[in-house]
Amino acid sequence: MTADPADPADLAAHVDLADLLIRHPASTLLLRVCGESMAGAGIRHGDLLVVDRAIRPRRGHIVVARLEDGFTVKRLERRGDQWCLRAAHPAYPELPLDGNAQLWGVVLHAIRQP
Amino acid sequence: MAHATVLIDANNFYASCEAALDASVLGLPLVVLSNNDGCVVSRSAEARALGIPMGAPWFQLRQQLERHGVIVRSSNYSLYADMSQRLMASLEEWVEELEIYSVDEAFGRLSRPGANGGAGGDLSVWGQALRSRVRRHLGLSVAVGIAPTKVLAKVANRIAKQHPGHRESGVFDLGAVPDPDPWLEEIAVEEVWGIGRRLSRWCRLRGIATARALRDMPPGELRRRCGVVGLRLQHELAGSSCLPLQSAPAPKRETCVSRSFSTPVDSLPALREAVATYLSRAAEKLRSQQQRAGAVTVFVRSSPFNGTSFYSNAATVTLPLASNDTAVLLAAALPLTERLFRPHKPLQKAGVLLQDLQPDTLLQQHLLVPSPVEQQQRRAALLATVDHLNRRYGSGTVQWAACGLQPRWRMRRSRLSRAATTRLADVPLARAY
Numbered sequence: 410m411t412a413d414p415a416d417p418a419d420l421a422a423h424v425d426l427a428d429l430l431i432r433h434p435a436s437t438l439l440l441r442v443c444g445e446s447m448a449g450a451g452i453r454h455g456d457l458l459v460v461d462r463a464i465r466p467r468r469g470h471i472v473v474a475r476l477e478d479g480f481t482v483k484r485l486e487r488r489g490d491q492w493c494l495r496a497a498h499p500a501y502p503e504l505p506l507d508g509n510a511q512l513w514g515v516v517l518h519a520i521r522q523p
Numbered sequence: 524m525a526h527a528t529v530l531i532d533a534n535n536f537y538a539s540c541e542a543a544l545d546a547s548v549l550g551l552p553l554v555v556l557s558n559n560d561g562c563v564v565s566r567s568a569e570a571r572a573l574g575i576p577m578g579a580p581w582f583q584l585r586q587q588l589e590r591h592g593v594i595v596r597s598s599n600y601s602l603y604a605d606m607s608q609r610l611m612a613s614l615e616e617w618v619e620e621l622e623i624y625s626v627d628e629a630f631g632r633l634s635r636p637g638a639n640g641g642a643g644g645d646l647s648v649w650g651q652a653l654r655s656r657v658r659r660h661l662g663l664s665v666a667v668g669i670a671p672t673k674v675l676a677k678v679a680n681r682i683a684k685q686h687p688g689h690r691e692s693g694v695f696d697l698g699a700v701p702d703p704d705p706w707l708e709e710i711a712v713e714e715v716w717g718i719g720r721r722l723s724r725w726c727r728l729r730g731i732a733t734a735r736a737l738r739d740m741p742p743g744e745l746r747r748r749c750g751v752v753g754l755r756l757q758h759e760l761a762g763s764s765c766l767p768l769q770s771a772p773a774p775k776r777e778t779c780v781s782r783s784f785s786t787p788v789d790s791l792p793a794l795r796e797a798v799a800t801y802l803s804r805a806a807e808k809l810r811s812q813q814q815r816a817g818a819v820t821v822f823v824r825s826s827p828f829n830g831t832s833f834y835s836n837a838a839t840v841t842l843p844l845a846s847n848d849t850a851v852l853l854a855a856a857l858p859l860t861e862r863l864f865r866p867h868k869p870l871q872k873a874g875v876l877l878q879d880l881q882p883d884t885l886l887q888q889h890l891l892v893p894s895p896v897e898q899q900q901r902r903a904a905l906l907a908t909v910d911h912l913n914r915r916y917g918s919g920t921v922q923w924a925a926c927g928l929q930p931r932w933r934m935r936r937s938r939l940s941r942a943a944t945t946r947l948a949d950v951p952l953a954r955a956y
Contacts, residue, residue, distance in 0.1 A: 435612040436660035444956030
């Protein structure tokens with residue numbers, strides 16, 4: 410028995426990794442993680458982050474924020490009526506989201522070399 | 524439904540690209556230097572506010588820049604090219620048709636809503652949305668000029684950038700104002716897109732000083748002076764479109780790669796290395812354009828300022844069979860350097876020009892130069908691999924030995940930023956500590 414040659418499932422192209430990981434190519438950038446403060450969220454030192462700037466950050470999103478001296482990766486949270494950036498590790502202090510921190514993009518994936 | 528033409532261009536494009544992916548320079552004054560770290564070619568808004576002049580040589584400004592803490596960068600073309608592609612890709616989603624006019628500038632066409640033969644709805648709100656989207660997604664600031672024609676869209680863009688009432692918003696819709704005439708009166712005739720220096724001088728001699736005066740001058744006079752080109756300008760200024768968008772770029776007819784040397788080149792081996800380097804780059808361009816060259820010109824010149832007599836020369840070789848194979852082009856063109864080199868004429872600049880370009884698909888055969896199809900395919904596969912490696916791991920990863928290893932003449936780029944979007948080793952860091 411051979412498969413029906415007209416079966417569309419057989420004609421489908423192979424899975425494209427870039428397609429899978431990137432929703433908005435024009436506004437997607439890669440950043441390299443430095444440090445372990447997001448280990449609790451499954452993001453480790455050396456991971457490659459797929460960051461999409463076209464997605465509006467919401468509560469609970471893992472985001473990249475731009476501080477005065479560099480980029481940082483944190484979880485966007487709300488405490489009362491104040492937005493804040495929280496590490497996934499108890500040893501790191503919470504940062505208020507104010508004039509010094511600008512939300513820059515949303516982390517969609519972390520790629521790790523085992 | 525009426526159509527509108529929009530001109531979108533990025534403000535301080537090079538300087539903005541430098542700041543877009545480097546958190547450490549946010550809000551600081553920054554300038555970008557031209558090739559060989561020569562002159563200031565782009566300034567951030569903060570550098571502009573400090574009064575740092577455009578086009579000024581770096582060595583003259585050095586102290587002033589240091590005093591103000593201005594960040595200085597060499598031109599990082601791979602970063603700007605990548606950001607340009609991102610910009611154009613996002614603009615494409617906003618218009619029905621896009622003409623990429625330069626690295627940081629594009630014309631677009633879109634429908635004007637609510638137009639019933641009259642002026643139609645204001646597109647400023649649309650322009651604002653586009654602008655804030657581009658700023659958020661790419662970190663670039665753009666100016667948006669909207670009008671019925673390309674020439675008027677240029678005018679509107681200028682107003683959006685420079686007029687005190689619109690600079691803040693960065694958007695101006697000339698098609699939505701009740702009377703465009705006062706606006707056209709503010710635009711000097713020299714600033715009209717496509718006018719050229721000679722025609723604008725001719726206009727001035729006749730007392731035509733503004734875009735409005737140009738539009739309203741007797742068409743017969745303009746036609747006698749410059750034929751249909753002038754009439755087209757006039758029509759466009761009057762709001763009837765006669766310059767269509769060119770969304771598919773015309774195939775290139777020439778490809779040129781040339782650079783100034785950081786130190787004068789006064790030996791034949793060094794000139795050969797430089798020419799080989801430029802030729803490999805030009806051949807790579809050719810392959811990405813899917814073209815072959817039928818002729819190669821090599822040109823050289825000395826510095827016009829060094830006191831000795833100026834020397835400038837060029838030589839051309841015609842290929843028996845058009846090619847985009849670096850090895851074939853090198854074999855044909857490198858001997859030209861011997862004809863061009865003069866022992867007592869130190870050279871400041873050299874370049875190669877690939878001419879008689881034809882589509883790569885035209886596989887031709889030559890009676891005297893046998894070249895089996897199988898062999899051609901093997902060469903093409905090899906070159907594709909070389910190009911792929913250089914794209915992926917950075918230009919110069921794989922190169923022809925003729926290019927030399929550590930050339931002294933290589934362009935000076937002492938303040939080059941990282942290839943943050945095009946090289947994996949250079950991506951920005953996200954701190955998690």
